[in-house]
Amino acid sequence: MGTSPETRPLIELEGITKTFGEGPAAFQALKGVDMAIESGDFVAVMGPSGSGKSTTMNILGCLDVPTSGVFRFHGIEVQSLDRDQRSLLRRRYLGFVFQGFNLLARTSALENVELPLLYRGENKAARREAAMRALDQVGLAPWASHSPAELSGGQQQRVAIARALVTEPDVLLADEPTGNLDTERSLEIMELLTRLNGEGITILMVTHEEEMAQYARTIVHFRDGLVERIERGKTRVAEQA
Numbered sequence: 545m546g547t548s549p550e551t552r553p554l555i556e557l558e559g560i561t562k563t564f565g566e567g568p569a570a571f572q573a574l575k576g577v578d579m580a581i582e583s584g585d586f587v588a589v590m591g592p593s594g595s596g597k598s599t600t601m602n603i604l605g606c607l608d609v610p611t612s613g614v615f616r617f618h619g620i621e622v623q624s625l626d627r628d629q630r631s632l633l634r635r636r637y638l639g640f641v642f643q644g645f646n647l648l649a650r651t652s653a654l655e656n657v658e659l660p661l662l663y664r665g666e667n668k669a670a671r672r673e674a675a676m677r678a679l680d681q682v683g684l685a686p687w688a689s690h691s692p693a694e695l696s697g698g699q700q701q702r703v704a705i706a707r708a709l710v711t712e713p714d715v716l717l718a719d720e721p722t723g724n725l726d727t728e729r730s731l732e733i734m735e736l737l738t739r740l741n742g743e744g745i746t747i748l749m750v751t752h753e754e755e756m757a758q759y760a761r762t763i764v765h766f767r768d769g770l771v772e773r774i775e776r777g778k779t780r781v782a783e784q785a
Contacts, residue, residue: 552619553580554714554746555604560613562599573599574610575769581748581762583714586741588757589750591766598719600766601750605717606634618714635664639708639716643723645700647692653679653703654688660711678706682736698729705736709745716740718749722756734759 562574574596581587591597602608603615606622609630615622617637622630647656657675666674679685682702692700701721708716718737722730730753738759741747749760757763763775 552616554583554585554618555579555581556614556616557600557603558614558616560600560603560610560615562596562603562608563611573769574603576613577769577771579764579771579774581746583746584741584744585762586738586747586760587749587762587764588760589748589764589766590752590754590757591772595766596769597750597766601717601719601748604715604748605638605640606630635660635711637714639711639713641701641704641708641716641718641721643720645692645697645704645724647700647703647707649692652689652691653684653695653706656692656703657707657710659707664711674710675706678710679703681709681740682706696729697725698732701725701729701733702736705733705740709740713745715746715748718747720750720752722751722753730756 557577557579560574560577561572563570563572565571577596577600579600589597589601599608603610610623613623617633620633622633625633648659654672654675657678658671661671661674676685676688679688682705684699684702684706687695687699687703692703695703701724705716705721716737721737722733725733734756737747737749747760749756751757761777765772765774
């Protein structure tokens with residue numbers, strides 16, 4: 545008897561494999577990954593270099609497709625979608641935050657946050673309103689007119705998070721979001737992500753820092769192209785202190 549759409553996890557991976565190259569040079573990055581992510585969860589993905597965590601995140605972000613296996617998002621089998629359909633899913637449902645911020649240097653914080661809506665074809669007034677709302681969400685509305693060079697690393701990452709939030713995504717994918725920050729700024733970003741998660745956004749975060757992973761409710765450990773183990777019900781560092 546099948547699982548009804550109402551009770552299905554938001555994201556399901558079943559037997560996901562990914563092979564790069566062909567013949568003797570082929571490398572199997574994923575060897576049969578099984579994972580389910582519930583709506584509203586905060587998941588930290590950990591593992592040594594080459595463990596498969598980044599390849600998995602690229603598949604979850606619709607930036608790559610598996611060689612075999614099933615990837616369901618809201619019950620839709622993503623691996624069967626064409627490139628344009630995956631692109632639409634990515635734009636409508638996913639937000640991305642990167643280690644390097646990826647902000648445009650010569651534009652204001654507000655204009656950086658507006659970018660995803662510009663690609664969608666939203667009019668200027670709607671873009672401005674949504675971008676200011678997103679900046680306010682991350683506590684940076686007073687810095688809307690500042691360029692990245694006029695902001696600290698932590699503030700730049702907040703702008704990047706606002707840019708990911710402006711499309712109101714279901715899932716925020718964060719790749720080492722604190723990797724370029726000092727400890728104090730890192731903890732500020734983790735507190736922000738925790739608050740956003742509390743507001744209902746599902747968060748998937750790759751991190752190599754155990755201290756940052758402790759903010760997540762679920763920690764998925766990768767090793768050698770497989771999920772080694774999953775820890776659930778983790779308590780935030782701030783609540784443990």
